[in-house]
Structures are given as C-alpha cells and as structure tokens.
Amino acid sequence: MKRLFHSVIAPLRRALMSGAGPAVRGRFLTGVSFAVFFSTLYPLPSTLSAQSGGQPAQFMSYxxxxRGLGMGGAFFAVADDASASYWNPAALIMLEKKEATAMQASLFADTTLNFFTYANPTASxxxxxxxxxxxxxxxxxxxEITPNPAxxxxxxxxxxxxxxxxxxxxxxxxGREVSDKLSFGVxxxxxxxxxxxSKDSFNAIDIAMLQKFSKIYRMAMGIQNVFSIVSGDTDDKLPLTLKLGQALSLFKGGLVFGFDIAKPQSAAMNWRFGGEYWLMSWSALxxxxMGAPAIQEADFGVGIKYRNFGFDVAQGxxxxGSxxxxxxxxxxxxxxxxxxEKEVRDIIRQAMQYxxxxxxxxxxxxxxSALDSDPGNNDIRRMISRLELAVGYVPDATGGEEVPTLTRRGIISYVDGNDLRTAVNVLRxxxxxxxxxxxxxxxxNMVEKEANLSELTRPPEGPQIFTYIDQRTYDARQSIYDGKYDLAMKRAQDILDLxxxxxxxxxxxxxxxxLMDQKDKAGVMWEKVLEINPNNKIVRQFLKQTK
Incomplete structure (x- = not known):
C-alpha cells in the first residue's frame, strides 16, 4: 500500500507543487479526497477515526x-441474535434456534459494507x-505518470x-455456557x-464473556486481537482492544438499554449508548x-418480525451525511x-425409573448425565447429593420382598427430603x-441424625430373635421403671409409628x-388397647382406676 501511494500520489504532489496545469491538479485533488475519505470511514464519522489513530482493519469496528447499529452499536452485552458472532461470541448462547443474518450498508462513493452470518446452537x-x-x-x-528525469x-x-x-x-x-449465568466465547x-x-492479511483471536447478574441486568467483557499474526505487504499490526458492555432489560425484554466502552491500544476510548423498545411483539423502535468522547454519530432504526423472519433498518x-x-x-x-429441555426430561425420566x-x-x-446437560438445575444436584449419601450405605434395593421394598421406600422418602420422619419410620x-x-x-442412623432425633436406633441386644420392636418395647418399659415417663412415651411412639x-x-x-397424673389421656390409651384386645384383663383393671 505504501508502494502504491508513493507511485501515484507523490509524483502528483510534486507536479502540483511545480505548478502543473488544472487537469493535473484536479486528478491530484481527486486522489487526496479518496485518501481523506478512507481515513474518515472507519468508524464513522471522521473524528472517531482520528481518535483511533488510523489503525488497520477499522471496518471491523463499524x-x-x-438492529445493533440502530442502537448506536451498543450491542456488546445486548446481542441475543446471530449477529452475536460479530459483537460478542459469548452471547451466542442466547440463541434458541439456528439463525442466519445478512446486512447490506451503502456508505459513500461506491462503497458498500456487507455482513453475513450463520449461527447453530448445539445440544452441548x-x-x-x-x-x-x-x-x-x-x-x-x-x-501512470512519466516525469522528466532532468x-x-x-x-x-x-x-x-x-x-x-x-x-x-x-x-x-x-460460545458456551459454563453455568446458567456465565458464558464464554472465542x-x-x-x-x-x-x-x-497490494495485499496483506491478519489472523487474530478475540475472547469474551457474558455474566447474567439477574433477569434484567447482564455485563460483558472482552479482548479483541489478543493474539494476531500478520502476513503480506504491510507493517501494520492489529490493535489490542479492551471492551466492556452492560445491558438492562425491562418489562420482560420490552425495553432494552445498552452501554459499551472500548479502548483500542494507542488510541482514545470510545463509547456507545442505545435503546430498543418493542411497541408490539412484532415491531420495535x-x-x-456513539462518541469519542464527544458525540460523533446519532442512529435510529426500526425492526419488524413475523414468525421466523425479521427485517431491520438503521439510519446513521x-x-x-447519513x-x-x-x-x-x-x-x-x-x-x-x-x-x-426435552432431552434433559427424558434422561431424568429414565433416572426416576431406575x-x-x-x-x-x-x-x-x-x-x-442430566446435570452435565443442565448444570444450573439445582433440583437434580440436590437429588444426586442425597442419593449418593444413601448409596454409600445401601447401593441398591431391588426386588419385591418386604425388606428391600421398605428400604426402597425409606430411601425415596429421604431423597425427597420433605418428611424425614416418614423416612425414619419406614427404615426402622x-x-x-x-x-x-x-x-x-x-x-x-444417618437419617435419624439428619432428622435431629435425640436417640438413635442401636443393634438389638439379647437373643438373636430380638427385633427392633422388641428392643424398643424393652427400652420403653425400662424407662417406666426408671421414672423417665417422657422417654417411655417417646419410645412407645416409635413403635406405634411402625x-x-x-x-x-x-x-x-x-x-x-x-404415672404423670394425666388419667384422662391414660384412659384413652387403655381404651384403644381394649378395642384391639377385649380380653386384656390387666388393662381393664387399669382403666377402672381412671374413673
């Protein structure tokens, strides 16, 4: 490019300085005007380009x-469509369907800017x-100019x-989500x-992230040209550029504001602010x-969408000019x-069957597997955590026999977590x-501890045929003998729960x-005994003492 400039512009400049005729001056001024035009084009207007120091690949900052340009380019954190491939790759995760976007912009003097992108969400x-x-x-x-050698x-x-x-x-x-609130892109x-x-080329890498702080506010950060390689007829280098964007979404996305700032290496900071208002579900204003730092350009635009199609116009x-x-x-x-979501539901359905x-x-x-597909699902995470605790003691409980059936019911109740007392009773x-x-x-015992029970079940003592009910009955009677009537009632209740x-x-x-001098309640208990076994003569004698 330098070679072409000197071979064309420099001789014209010398000719003009030496008093060349009007035709030469006209051609020289035409060349100068094109040079000025290119120096002012990216980004528009000219002052913004001057602030950037004439850095290469300025068209990539246009x-x-x-839609984004109608918001003044304040789209770094707002982007939620296919154009996120340009603005912020971390925001590509906002897309729900495959999407393609094409843009055409007519600038000045037979200059056009075209953009096309195709974005494809994956199952991962x-x-x-x-x-x-x-x-x-x-x-x-x-x-071609032929000068006089002399x-x-x-x-x-x-x-x-x-x-x-x-x-x-x-x-x-x-772009990929690492959680339901954070994503990264490259x-x-x-x-x-x-x-x-004259031709040259650059290969470069941009990185970005998007953080959702709430349903209405998100922030984006990125570094452009974090790594670059240059080849061809140039000494230019792509500038390292830091970017920060913020987005505020109100009224369920009906009103959106964006604010971005960018700081290219060896150039002044520039900023962009814009908004989008959806009048109806199909039309937006x-x-x-944008400025650097004074306002350099004003933009406005409209957009319509119908089913899977959208059309947008922006004027700068x-x-x-415009x-x-x-x-x-x-x-x-x-x-x-x-x-x-259907894939996750299918996996969960299989898990619940198991x-x-x-x-x-x-x-x-x-x-x-479901959690890998949906890492933000806290219900699945909690279920895995509780089930892993239970599996540490009882890996499986299959079959239709009474013990595995009761064990299975107890573990299911424990994992559910809504009624630990039921889980304890079934496991007992x-x-x-x-x-x-x-x-x-x-x-x-683990479930009893989590249920904050003061007394844990212990192995049966005495003969091998001594069951949990036998042990609890023995303990309850012993509590009566020891005068610990509250404890006796608690142990009796453990039996009645089963x-x-x-x-x-x-x-x-x-x-x-x-014995606690609550004869009315004692009478109620003993009447229940007689309902079960009318021949219990001892209890019938006890009952007479309450009247």
Missing part, C-alpha cells in the same frame, strides 16, 4: 446487523457461528483504468486487505449515539432450548424385619400418662 450448551464481513470501494482511477515537470499522464479496495474478514465463533478471524495489486447521521443499513434475519428448525425400582447406582449415573420398619443388616442400620395397633406400646403409653 458494526454488523441493522454451546453455539457455533460462521461469518463474513466485507467493505468494498470501487472506481478508483489508476494513472527535472520535476511531468512529461506524460496516462490513465490505466480503475482499481478497487477490498477488506474482508472470515470468522469462526464459539472468535478466530482472518482479515485480508487488497488495494489494487431503536435509537443510539454524522458529519459526512448512511442506511438493511438486514434480514431468518430462524430455522426447532427451538434448541425446547429440544434441550430410582423407583431401587437401582440407585444407575439412577445416579443418569442424573449426573425395614430394620425390624432385618435386625442383622448392619448397612441398613447405618443408613437408618405398628399403630401395637397393643404393648399403647399399654406402656397409657401407663406413662397415668
């Missing part, structure tokens, strides 16, 4: 998509996108036709420039301003969010049927009430 909570951005100017006059005067000027200036970028973008891009026969007003941008968007296929059948280890494996019943099962006892019609437990509870 913007993409009429990530979205990839391909994009192309191109700035092209045509109709530059190419001339002096500065020009012997001949010959027109060689016209040439074009083209700057083009191809990019691959990828863009790999190739930027090429061609001015007549937009506005925006600045010192050089520019119009059009873009169309098409969404395709089934909603990725709906598809993803869970209810007592295949707890298989259930955990399925639940972990299971242990009463299998008093030699040490693993079951350990599980029962066997509501246990005659002995009702008798002990009645005795405890009687």
């Amino acid at each position: 913007g993409a998509g009429a 909570r990530g979205t990839w996108a391909l994009s192309m951005t191109q700035l092209k100017s045509t109709g530059f006059e190419k001339i 002096g500065d005067e020009i012997i001949d000027i010959k027109s060689l036709g016209t040439f074009d200036n083209t700057e083009r970028a191809f990019a691959f973008s990828w 863009m790999a891009k190739n930027i090429s420039r061609r001015l007549d026969t 937009r506005f925006g301003v 007003v600045h010192a050089l 520019t119009t941008r059009f873009s169309v968007t098409m969404r395709m296929g089934r909603s990725n969010r709906a598809k993803h 869970f209810k059948s007592g295949y707890f280890t298989k259930a955990i494996a399925k639940l972990k 019943h299971a242990f009463n049927k299998a008093p030699k099962n040490d693993r079951l006892l350990s599980l029962l 066997e509501p019609n246990n005659e002995t437990a009702l008798e002990i509870m009645g005795s405890a009430f009687y």
Whole structure:
C-alpha cells in the first residue's frame, strides 16, 4: 500500500507543487479526497477515526446487523441474535434456534459494507457461528505518470483504468455456557486487505464473556486481537482492544438499554449508548449515539418480525451525511432450548425409573448425565447429593420382598427430603424385619441424625430373635421403671409409628400418662388397647382406676 501511494500520489504532489496545469491538479485533488475519505470511514464519522489513530482493519469496528447499529452499536452485552458472532461470541448462547443474518450498508462513493452470518446452537450448551464481513470501494482511477528525469515537470499522464479496495474478514465463533449465568466465547478471524495489486492479511483471536447478574441486568467483557499474526505487504499490526458492555432489560425484554466502552491500544476510548423498545411483539423502535468522547454519530432504526423472519433498518447521521443499513434475519428448525429441555426430561425420566425400582447406582449415573446437560438445575444436584449419601450405605434395593421394598421406600422418602420422619419410620420398619443388616442400620442412623432425633436406633441386644420392636418395647418399659415417663412415651411412639395397633406400646403409653397424673389421656390409651384386645384383663383393671 505504501508502494502504491508513493507511485501515484507523490509524483502528483510534486507536479502540483511545480505548478502543473488544472487537469493535473484536479486528478491530484481527486486522489487526496479518496485518501481523506478512507481515513474518515472507519468508524464513522471522521473524528472517531482520528481518535483511533488510523489503525488497520477499522471496518471491523463499524458494526454488523441493522438492529445493533440502530442502537448506536451498543450491542456488546445486548446481542441475543446471530449477529452475536460479530459483537460478542459469548452471547451466542442466547440463541434458541439456528439463525442466519445478512446486512447490506451503502456508505459513500461506491462503497458498500456487507455482513453475513450463520449461527447453530448445539445440544452441548454451546453455539457455533460462521461469518463474513466485507467493505468494498470501487472506481478508483489508476494513472501512470512519466516525469522528466532532468527535472520535476511531468512529461506524460496516462490513465490505466480503475482499481478497487477490498477488506474482508472470515470468522469462526464459539460460545458456551459454563453455568446458567456465565458464558464464554472465542472468535478466530482472518482479515485480508487488497488495494489494487497490494495485499496483506491478519489472523487474530478475540475472547469474551457474558455474566447474567439477574433477569434484567447482564455485563460483558472482552479482548479483541489478543493474539494476531500478520502476513503480506504491510507493517501494520492489529490493535489490542479492551471492551466492556452492560445491558438492562425491562418489562420482560420490552425495553432494552445498552452501554459499551472500548479502548483500542494507542488510541482514545470510545463509547456507545442505545435503546430498543418493542411497541408490539412484532415491531420495535431503536435509537443510539456513539462518541469519542464527544458525540460523533446519532442512529435510529426500526425492526419488524413475523414468525421466523425479521427485517431491520438503521439510519446513521454524522458529519459526512447519513448512511442506511438493511438486514434480514431468518430462524430455522426447532427451538434448541425446547429440544434441550426435552432431552434433559427424558434422561431424568429414565433416572426416576431406575430410582423407583431401587437401582440407585444407575439412577445416579443418569442424573449426573442430566446435570452435565443442565448444570444450573439445582433440583437434580440436590437429588444426586442425597442419593449418593444413601448409596454409600445401601447401593441398591431391588426386588419385591418386604425388606428391600421398605428400604426402597425409606430411601425415596429421604431423597425427597420433605418428611424425614416418614423416612425414619419406614427404615426402622425395614430394620425390624432385618435386625442383622448392619448397612441398613447405618443408613437408618444417618437419617435419624439428619432428622435431629435425640436417640438413635442401636443393634438389638439379647437373643438373636430380638427385633427392633422388641428392643424398643424393652427400652420403653425400662424407662417406666426408671421414672423417665417422657422417654417411655417417646419410645412407645416409635413403635406405634411402625405398628399403630401395637397393643404393648399403647399399654406402656397409657401407663406413662397415668404415672404423670394425666388419667384422662391414660384412659384413652387403655381404651384403644381394649378395642384391639377385649380380653386384656390387666388393662381393664387399669382403666377402672381412671374413673
């Protein structure tokens, strides 16, 4: 590019300085005007370019998509459509369907800016996108000058036709959620420039993140050109650029505001602010301003959408006049969010089938698979945590026999977590049927501790046929003998939780009430005993003492 400039502009400048004729001056001024035009084009208006220090690939900071440009380019944290592949790759995770966007902007003097992107959400909570951005100017006059070797005067000027200036970028973008509130993205891009026969290219990497602090506020940060390689006819280097964006979404997304700031290396900071208001579900109004630091451009735009199609128009007003941008968007296929949610539901359904059948280890494996697909699902995370505790004692409880059935019911109740007392009672019943099962006892004790029970179930003492009910009955009677009537009632209640019609437990509870001088309650307990066993003569004698 330097070679072309000196071969064309420098001789013209010397000719003008030496008093060349009006035709030469006209051609020279035409060349100068094009040079000034390119120095002021990216980003618009000219003052903004001056603030950037004339850095390479400025067309990549112009913007993409009429929707974002209608908001003044304040779209870094707002982006939730396919143009996020340009603005912020971390925001690609906002897309629910496959989406394609194309934009065309007519600038000045046969100069156009075109943008196309295709974004594809995947089942792995990530979205990839391909994009192309191109700035092209045509109709530059190419001339050949023959100077006098003996002096500065020009012997001949010959027109060689016209040439074009083209700057083009191809990019691959990828964004992925790491949680329901945080996502990261990366863009790999190739930027090429061609001015007549001079050409060069840049390969660079951008990184970005998006943090959702709430349903109405999110923030984005990014670094552009964090890594770059240059090749071709240039000494230029892509500037390292830091970006920060904020988005505020009100009225369920009906009103959105965006504010971005960017600081290119060796250039002044610039800022952008804009808003979007959806009049109805299908039509929107937009506005925006950009500055560096004074306001340099004002933008406004409109957008409509119908089913899977969208059309946006943006108008920019600045010192050089105004520019119009059009873009169309098409969404395709089934909603990725709906598809993803169905996949998670199917996995959970399989997990619950294993869970209810007592295949707890298989259930955990399925639940972990569901959590990998939906890491923000705290219900699944909690279920895995509680089930892993239970599986540490009882890996599985399958079959239709009484003990595994009771164990399964107890673990299901424990994992549910809404009624630990029920879980304790069912597991106690299971242990009463299998008093030699040490693993079951350990599980029962763990659940009893979590239920904050002061007295834990212990292994039966005495003969091998001594069951949990036998042990509890013995303990309750012993408490009566020791004068610990409250404890006796508690131990009797433990029995009644498992066997509501246990005659002995009702008798002990009645005795405890009687000894606590609560004869009415004692009478109620003993009457229940007689309902169960009318031939209980001892209790009938006790009952007479309450009247």
